[in-house]
Amino acid sequence: MRVLISPLRFILEALRGRKLATIGALWLLLIIVLGIGAPLVAPFDPLEIDPIARLSEPGAPYLFGTDHFGRDTFSRAVYGARMALIIGFGSVVVALLCGGLIGMLSGYFTGLGHILMRVVDVLMAFPALLLALGLMTILERSVMNTIIVIGTVYATTTARILFGMTLKLKNDVFIDAARCTGAGHFSILFKHILPNLLSPILVQATFIFAFAQLQAAALDFLGLGLPPETPSWGNMLAEERIYITRAPWLLIYPGVLIILSVFSMNLLGDALRDRIDPRFKDDIAGV
Amino acid sequence: MSANPFLEVNNLNVVFHTKSASGMFNKEHNHAVKNVSFSVYEGEVLSLVGESGCGKTTIGRVITHLEHAGTGEIIYAGQNILTMSDTRFRPLRKQIQMIFQDPYASLNPRLTVEKTLSEPLFIHKLVKNRSDARTKIAAMLNEVGLNAEAMDRYPHEFSGGQRQRIGIARVMMVQPRLIIADEAVSALDVSIQAQVLNLLKQLQRSSGVAMLFISHDLAVVRHISDRIAVMYQGEIVELNETRQIFEQPQHEYTQRLLSSIPVIPSRKNIEPTLSSNGGML
Amino acid sequence: MSKAEALLRVENLNIAILENKQLQPVVRGISFDLHTGETLGIVGESGSGKSLTALAIMGLLTGTPIRITGGHIWFKGEDLLQQSKAQRRALMGNAMAMIFQEPMTSLNPVYRIGDQIIETIKQHQNINANGARKRALELLDMVKIPDATHRIDHYPHQLSGGQRQRVMIAMALACDPDLLIADEPTTALDVTVQKEILELMAELQRTTGTAIILISHDLGVITQTCDSVAVMYCGKIVESSSTKNLFDRLGHPYTRGLINSIPPLDNDIEWLNAIPGQVPALNALPTGCPFQPRCYHAQDQCNQAPPLTLIDDEHKVRCHFAVQLQSSDS
Numbered sequence: 001m002r003v004l005i006s007p008l009r010f011i012l013e014a015l016r017g018r019k020l021a022t023i024g025a026l027w028l029l030l031i032i033v034l035g036i037g038a039p040l041v042a043p044f045d046p047l048e049i050d051p052i053a054r055l056s057e058p059g060a061p062y063l064f065g066t067d068h069f070g071r072d073t074f075s076r077a078v079y080g081a082r083m084a085l086i087i088g089f090g091s092v093v094v095a096l097l098c099g100g101l102i103g104m105l106s107g108y109f110t111g112l113g114h115i116l117m118r119v120v121d122v123l124m125a126f127p128a129l130l131l132a133l134g135l136m137t138i139l140e141r142s143v144m145n146t147i148i149v150i151g152t153v154y155a156t157t158t159a160r161i162l163f164g165m166t167l168k169l170k171n172d173v174f175i176d177a178a179r180c181t182g183a184g185h186f187s188i189l190f191k192h193i194l195p196n197l198l199s200p201i202l203v204q205a206t207f208i209f210a211f212a213q214l215q216a217a218a219l220d221f222l223g224l225g226l227p228p229e230t231p232s233w234g235n236m237l238a239e240e241r242i243y244i245t246r247a248p249w250l251l252i253y254p255g256v257l258i259i260l261s262v263f264s265m266n267l268l269g270d271a272l273r274d275r276i277d278p279r280f281k282d283d284i285a286g287v
Numbered sequence: 288m289s290a291n292p293f294l295e296v297n298n299l300n301v302v303f304h305t306k307s308a309s310g311m312f313n314k315e316h317n318h319a320v321k322n323v324s325f326s327v328y329e330g331e332v333l334s335l336v337g338e339s340g341c342g343k344t345t346i347g348r349v350i351t352h353l354e355h356a357g358t359g360e361i362i363y364a365g366q367n368i369l370t371m372s373d374t375r376f377r378p379l380r381k382q383i384q385m386i387f388q389d390p391y392a393s394l395n396p397r398l399t400v401e402k403t404l405s406e407p408l409f410i411h412k413l414v415k416n417r418s419d420a421r422t423k424i425a426a427m428l429n430e431v432g433l434n435a436e437a438m439d440r441y442p443h444e445f446s447g448g449q450r451q452r453i454g455i456a457r458v459m460m461v462q463p464r465l466i467i468a469d470e471a472v473s474a475l476d477v478s479i480q481a482q483v484l485n486l487l488k489q490l491q492r493s494s495g496v497a498m499l500f501i502s503h504d505l506a507v508v509r510h511i512s513d514r515i516a517v518m519y520q521g522e523i524v525e526l527n528e529t530r531q532i533f534e535q536p537q538h539e540y541t542q543r544l545l546s547s548i549p550v551i552p553s554r555k556n557i558e559p560t561l562s563s564n565g566g567m568l
Numbered sequence: 569m570s571k572a573e574a575l576l577r578v579e580n581l582n583i584a585i586l587e588n589k590q591l592q593p594v595v596r597g598i599s600f601d602l603h604t605g606e607t608l609g610i611v612g613e614s615g616s617g618k619s620l621t622a623l624a625i626m627g628l629l630t631g632t633p634i635r636i637t638g639g640h641i642w643f644k645g646e647d648l649l650q651q652s653k654a655q656r657r658a659l660m661g662n663a664m665a666m667i668f669q670e671p672m673t674s675l676n677p678v679y680r681i682g683d684q685i686i687e688t689i690k691q692h693q694n695i696n697a698n699g700a701r702k703r704a705l706e707l708l709d710m711v712k713i714p715d716a717t718h719r720i721d722h723y724p725h726q727l728s729g730g731q732r733q734r735v736m737i738a739m740a741l742a743c744d745p746d747l748l749i750a751d752e753p754t755t756a757l758d759v760t761v762q763k764e765i766l767e768l769m770a771e772l773q774r775t776t777g778t779a780i781i782l783i784s785h786d787l788g789v790i791t792q793t794c795d796s797v798a799v800m801y802c803g804k805i806v807e808s809s810s811t812k813n814l815f816d817r818l819g820h821p822y823t824r825g826l827i828n829s830i831p832p833l834d835n836d837i838e839w840l841n842a843i844p845g846q847v848p849a850l851n852a853l854p855t856g857c858p859f860q861p862r863c864y865h866a867q868d869q870c871n872q873a874p875p876l877t878l879i880d881d882e883h884k885v886r887c888h889f890a891v892q893l894q895s896s897d898s
Contacts, residue, residue: 173392180351181457182380182410191406195397338758339729446846447614476613477785481829481842488839503759510831510840533833547763549788551827552815553834 007202011268014275021271024264031261035082042075046231055247065249067240077253079231084213084261087147087232091212092205094151099158100201106159107166108189117163124156132215136224146225150215154208165200169193203272210265217258233258292326293497294350294465297360299323299369301345304356319345320357321521327465327497334500334508334529337518338544343501347467350499351385352376363465381411384463388470390450394442400428400453401438407461427456431486448479452486459490466491467499472507484510505548509533517541574601574642575779576625576747581639583620583629583803585850591637592850595620596803599639604746607773607780609794609811611787611826615847616800618783622749625781626666627656644746662692665740669752671732675724681735682720688742707738711768730761734768741772749781754789766793787826791815796882799823802847802858805876809883818893819885821863857887865889 015022034041043061050070058065064073102120106113123131131153139145169175170193178192213233219225220234221241228235233254240250301320320342327333335343348354350361352373361369363383368376387393394403404427405420407413414420425435431452442450451471458466468487472480488511491498502508508515509529516526517538525538536542583595595617602608612618623629624636625643630653641648643664648656668674676684685704689695695703701720708716711734724732733753740748750769754762770793773780784790790797790811797814799807799822807820818824825843845862854860856871863870869888877890887893 173387173389174395176353177385177387177393177454177457178395178406179353180380180385181407181461182377183406184377187406187410192395192398196395198397338760448846476847477787477826478613478829478843479846481831481840482844484831485839485842505759506831506833509833510837530836543760547760548833549763549766549786549792550833551788551791551830553832 007198010199010202010275011272014271015268018267018271021267024267027260027264028268031081032085034078035085038078038082042072042078044072044075046071046076046079047229048072055243055250057247058249064253065247067236067247067250068243073236073250073253076231076236077233077257080233080236080254080257083143083226083230083232084216084257086143087150087216088209088212090143090147091150091154091215092208094148095154095158095208096201096205098152099155100162100197102155103159103162104166104189104193104197107163108170108185108193113163117160120156120159120163124160128153128211128215129218132219133222133224136219141225141227143226143230146216146219149219150212153215154211158204158208161200161204162197165197166193169196199272199276203269203276206265206269206272210262210269213258213262213265291329293329293363294327294499295360295362296326296346296350297324297362299346299349299357299359299361301342301349301354301357319521320349322359323518323521323523325516325523325526327499329464329497330495331513332491332498332500332511334502334512334515335518336502336505336508336515336544338503340520341518342521343518344469347385347469347499347501351380351383351467353385378411381407381461382464384458384461384466386451386454386458386466386468386471388474390447390454390474393454394450396442399439399441400424403442403453404428404438404457404460407457411461413461423460424456427460428453430459430490431456432482446479448475448483451475451479451483455483455486455490459494462494463496465497465499467501469501470503471500473502473504480507487511505544517544573603575604575644576602576781577640577642578621578625579640579642581621581624581641582637583617583624584635584637586633586635591635593637594634594803594850595624597639598798598800598803598805600798600805600808602747602779602781604779605773605777606796607770607782607794609790609797610781610783610800611785611790611797612783612800613785613826613847615802615850617803618800619751621800622666622751622781622783625747626664626749627660628666658692661688661740661745662743663745664747664749665743665745666749666751667733667736667740667753669755671729671736671756672724674736675732677724680721680723681727685720685735685739685742688739692743703742704738707742708735710741710772711735711738713738728761729757730765733757733761733765737765737769737772741776741778744776745778747781748778749783751783752785753782755784755786762789769793787830799826802850802853804858804886806859806886807884809880813880813883817880817883819879819883819890820859820887821865821893822859825862865893 015025048071050066052070053062053066054070055068056062056066062072062074064077066072102116106116132149135149135152136145139149175188175192178188183192216225216232217234217237220232221238223238226232226235236254237251240247244251299320300322303317303319305315305317323346325333335346337343345354349357349369357369359369360367363379368379401421401424404424408420408423414423421438424438428435428437433449433452445453471487472483475483484507500508500511512529514526514528515532516523517532517540518524519540525532525536525541532541533545536545579599580597581595581599582593582597584591584593598621600608610618610621620634625641627648629636636649675681682701682704685707686700689700689703704720705716708720713719713731713734727735754765757765766789769780772778782790782794794811796810797808798805799820801822807823809819814823815827822843828841829843831840843862848854848858848861857874860866860870874886874888876884876886878884879890879894
C-alpha cells in the first residue's frame with residue numbers, strides 16, 4: 001500500500017494551485033470511471049445495429065446520435081473510453097518495462113549501454129508514426145498488437161531518458177556507500193537507483209499515455225490499428241469521416257473526447273514534471 | 288595498539304587517464320598516487336592529511352574498490368586486495384567500511400533509515416528476519432546518539448550531523464575491522480563536528496577498530512590520530528607519530544602546512560557541559 | 569560614535585523569509601558599526617543569519633523571497649533601505665563590493681577574466697577600453713597574479729582556486745570601494761592558499777583603507793584577520809567584542825562552546841567539550857534565549873530574552889549571566 005500512497009501524494013501535491021491541471025485530472029478521472037463502468041453506463045450495446053435510426057441526430061434515446069450502421073454513438077464513446085484506457089495503460093506498461101529496463105541497464109553497464117543505445121538511436125531516427133506503421137504492417141490488427149507497437153515506439157524515448165538519469169545517479173555518493181556495504185549490481189539497480197527514478201517515470205508515463213491515444217487514433221484512421229468493429233475513438237473517426245457533411249456529430253464527439261483527454265494528460269504531466277526532483281527536470285523533455 | 292600490520296600498502300600507484308579538454312585525441316594522465324607505502328596497525332588511527340589533489344581520497348577509494356586504477360600491493364588478511372576481482376572482494380566488505388564526507392548525499396533519499404541500515408545486515412547475513420534487524424538497528428541508533436524511532440523516518444528529516452551519525456551507524460553495524468573515514472567531519476558545522484569527532488573516537492576506542500582517517504584539517508587530525516601521514520601531490524612526505532609531527536615536523540611541506548593554520552589563542556579554562564564527553568543528543 | 573563617524577551602521581536589522589505566504593524571521597534585530605580601515609568578523613554556523621546579513625547590506629535580496637522587515641543600514645550617513653533600486657545599484661561594485669565563497673561559480677566561465685574585471689570598471693567609471701584594460705592589469709598585479717599580461721586573457725577554468733579568488737578580489741577592488749564584504753572567502757581553499765589570500769587582503773586593506781566585513785565559521789580565520797568580532801546565533805548577535813578580548817574574557821556560553829569545539833593544536837585533550845544538541849529550527853525557537861536548551865548555565869530566567877550586557881570596554885554579551893560568568897572566572 002505504501003508504494004501506492006507515494007505517487008498519489010505526489011500527484012495531489014503537484015496539482016495544488018494549478019486549476020487547469022486539476023480540471024484535467026478530474027476529466028481523466030471521469031474517463032476512467034466511464035471506461036471501467038462502461039457496461040453499466042452505456043445504454044446500448046456498442047455493436048448493436050438499429051438500421052432504421054441510421055445517422056440520427058443527437059437526441060433521446062441516442063444521446064450522441066447514431067452512426068451509419070445505426071449504432072449508438074454515446075455507447076460507442078463510452079466503450080471507446082475503455083479502449084482508450086486499455087491502450088493507454090497497456091502502452092505505458094510496455095514502454096516502461098522495455099524502455100525502462102534497457103535504459104537503466106545501459107546507463108549502469110556502460111559497455112552494454114554503448115551497444116543498446118545505438119540500437120535505440122536507430123529506432124529513434126524514425127518518426128513515431130512511421131515506426132508504428134512499419135510494425136503494424138507486419139502484425140495483424142488487434143488490440144494486443146496495437147499496444148505492443150505503440151509501447152515499443154515509446155520505449156525508445158523512455159530508454160534514452162532513463163539512460164541519462166541512471167548515468168547521473170550511478171555516480172552519486174549513496175551508490176558508492178551501497179557498494180561499500182556490499183550490495184551487488186542488481187541490488188543497486190533495483191533497490192537504490194530505481195526508487196529514485198519513480199517520479200520521472202511517472203511523468204514519462206503520463207506523456208506516453210497521452211501520445212498513445214494520438215498514435216492509436218492515427219493508426220485506426222489509417223486502417224492499421226484496432227480491428228474495425230472495436231469501439232474506439234480512433235475507429236469512430238476513421239469509419240465516419242465520409243459522413244462529415246451529413247452527420248458532423250459523428251466526428252465531433254470522438255474528436256473532442258480525444259482532444260480533451262490528451263490535453264488533460266499533458267496538463268497533468270506538466271504539473272508533475274514541475275514538481276519533480278530538480279536534478280532531472282531537464283531530462284524530461286517530453287516524449 | 289598491536290605490532291601487527293593490519294593493512295599493508297606497498298608501492299601503490301594510481302594513474303587516471305582522462306580525455307583532455309584540448310583536442311580530441313589528447314589524453315591527460317593524472318598521477319594521483321605516486322609510489323605510496325604505509326601500514327595500518329590493528330586498533331590504531333592513522334591519518335592521511337594533505338591539501339586538495341594530494342591523493343588521500345584516492346587511496347581510500349582504491350582500498351574499498353571504488354576505484355580500480357591502481358597498481359602495486361594492498362595486503363589485507365594475507366591477500367593482495369588490489370588485484371582482486373570485485374566478486375572476490377565482496378565478502379571482505381564486511382570488514383572494510385567507509386564513512387563518506389557529504390551527509391546530504393551519502394544516504395539514499397528514497398529509503399527509510401531502517402532500510403538503509405538493514406541492508407548491510409541482510410547482505411552479510413547477520414540477521415535472520417526483519418524484527419531481528421530492527422532490534423539491532425535500534426541498539427545501534429542509540430549508540431550513535433539517536434532515538435530508535437529514527438529508523439522509520441527518511442534522511443531529509445534529519446540535520447547534517449544526524450545524517451552523519453546514521454552513516455556511522457551503517458558502518459558500525461557490520462562490526463568492521465577497518466574503517467576508512469573520508470573527510471567524515473569536514474562538511475559539518477564546527478559545534479557538530481566536535482560531537483561527531485567525540486563519537487568516532489569513542490566508538491573506535493570501545494570497538495578497537497582500526498581507522499584510516501582522511502582529512503585536510505590538521506587540528507581534527509591531531510585530536511583523533513595515533514600516527515599521521517602527510518601527503519603532497521601524490522606522495523607521502525612524512526609519516527610519524529602525531530606528537531612528533533606537530534612538535535618536530537621534519538619535512539619542509541609539513542612545516543609549511545603547520546605554519547599556515549590560523550592560530551587561536553590557547554584557551555584558559557574548560558567549562559563543564561550538560562553531559563560527559565561532549566553530549567550527543 | 570555618531571552616525572557620521574561610522575562608515576557602516578547596521579541598526580536593529582530584521583530579515584525574514586517568505587514561506588507559504590508567511591514571514592519567517594531569520595535575522596532578528598542585529599546592530600553593529602564598522603569604521604573605515606577596520607575589519608569586522610561575523611562568526612556563526614548554519615542558520616545564524618550571517619550570510620543573509622551580508623546580502624542585505626549589499627542589496628542582493630531583491631527578487632528573492634527574503635524580505636528586510638525592519639531596521640536601518642546607514643552607509644556614509646544614508647539609510648540604504650530608504651534608497652531606490654537604482655541608487656543601490658549605483659553603489660554595488662562601486663562604493664561597496666562583495667566576494668563569495670566559490671570563486672568558480674562567481675566568475676562567468678565563458679568570459680575571460682580580464683573582460684570580467686573590465687566590465688566592472690566600465691560599469692561605474694567613465695573610461696575608455698584602453699584605460700580600463702590598464703586598470704585591470706594594475707589590479708591583477710595588486711592581487712599578485714603572476715604574469716598578469718598573459719593571464720588577463722585566460723578563462724576561469726585555467727586558473728587555480730586561489731588565483732580565481734584573487735581575481736574576485738581584484739574585481740571587488742576595481743572601483744576602490746569603501747566597504748568590502750567577504751563571505752567565507754577562503755572556506756573552499758586549501759589552508760596554505762588561505763594563508764596567502766588572508767595576508768593579501770590584510771595588505772590591501774593597509775594600502776587602500778577599505779573597511780572589510782569578513783564572514784566565516786572559522787574562528788581561526790577571524791582571529792588572524794579581524795579587529796573586532798560579532799558572534800551570531802539564530803539570527804541574533806550574542807557577543808561582540810574586539811578580537812583580543814573574545815579569547816581573554818569569558819563571554820557568551822555559545823562562543824565558549826565554539827572555542828571548545830576546535831581541537832587544540834598545542835596540547836592533547838581526551839574529549840572535546842562539544843555543545844550538546846543542535847541549532848533549533850527557525851520556526852521552533854525556544855522562548856527567551858535561543859541558546860537555552862544547549863547551555864550549561866541555563867536557568868529559569870533564560871525564558872526571558874536576555875539583554876545585551878556590556879562587560880568590558882566594547883565587549884557586549886547577550887546573556888543574563890554575562891557579569892556573573894566573569895567573576896567566576898579565575
